[in-house]
Amino acid sequence: MNITRRHLIGLGGGAAALLTMPAIIRAAEPFDIVMQGGKNGGHVWFDPIGLHIQPGDSVRWINMDKGNSHTATAYHPSLFDHPRRMPRNTKPWDSDYLLPGESFVFTFSKPGIYDYYCIPHEAAGMVGRIVVGSARNADWLRSGTGDKGVPEAALNMFPGIDAILGMGRVSIDGTETQQGGAAHAHS
Numbered sequence: 001m002n003i004t005r006r007h008l009i010g011l012g013g014g015a016a017a018l019l020t021m022p023a024i025i026r027a028a029e030p031f032d033i034v035m036q037g038g039k040n041g042g043h044v045w046f047d048p049i050g051l052h053i054q055p056g057d058s059v060r061w062i063n064m065d066k067g068n069s070h071t072a073t074a075y076h077p078s079l080f081d082h083p084r085r086m087p088r089n090t091k092p093w094d095s096d097y098l099l100p101g102e103s104f105v106f107t108f109s110k111p112g113i114y115d116y117y118c119i120p121h122e123a124a125g126m127v128g129r130i131v132v133g134s135a136r137n138a139d140w141l142r143s144g145t146g147d148k149g150v151p152e153a154a155l156n157m158f159p160g161i162d163a164i165l166g167m168g169r170v171s172i173d174g175t176e177t178q179q180g181g182a183a184h185a186h187s
């Protein structure tokens with residue numbers, strides 16, 4: 001009893017903090033998605049391009065491409081006249097232009113499937129997909145209404161839902177060959 005008590009006193013509040021903090025920190029820490037570009041500036045992508053998170057989780061987009069500014073912008077009619085590729089009645093996000101080294105954080109509260117793009121590079125296929133929770137809240141995916149006006153190069157890049165749920169995160173390595181392979185394997 002004495003040993004136990006002394007042990008507890010000795011560790012004090014710090015021990016309690018050590019035991020409980022990791023879970024708290026993990027929940028609050030955002031998932032990172034890196035904005036990347038090839039050396040010649042012609043090839044750009046999000047890494048991971050597909051990500052599975054839970055409601056309440058945050059995502060942080062970081063521009064690690066020294067040669068370009070990028071955005072992470074939700075597919076939503078209120079943003080640059082794009083179709084909705086995210087749950088209805090949900091607030092969309094737009095990072096605006098991130099210079100190299102800058103980042104943007106958004107928290108997802110509603111389950112569903114969310115697609116986003118980079119404003120200057122959508123036509124180059126710089127898009128990504130985030131699945132929040134297990135619910136397949138994707139009326140736009142089933143109806144096909146989300147494809148209207150979206151460049152073919154972008155449509156070919158979205159990873160499949162099963163791949164995202166199965167792997168947690170889906171990456172492309174940035175080479176042209178791998179990019180094409182990923183697009184065909186998961187769409």
Ligand SMILES: [Cu+2]
Nearest residue numbers: 070118121126
């Ligand atoms: Cu971009």
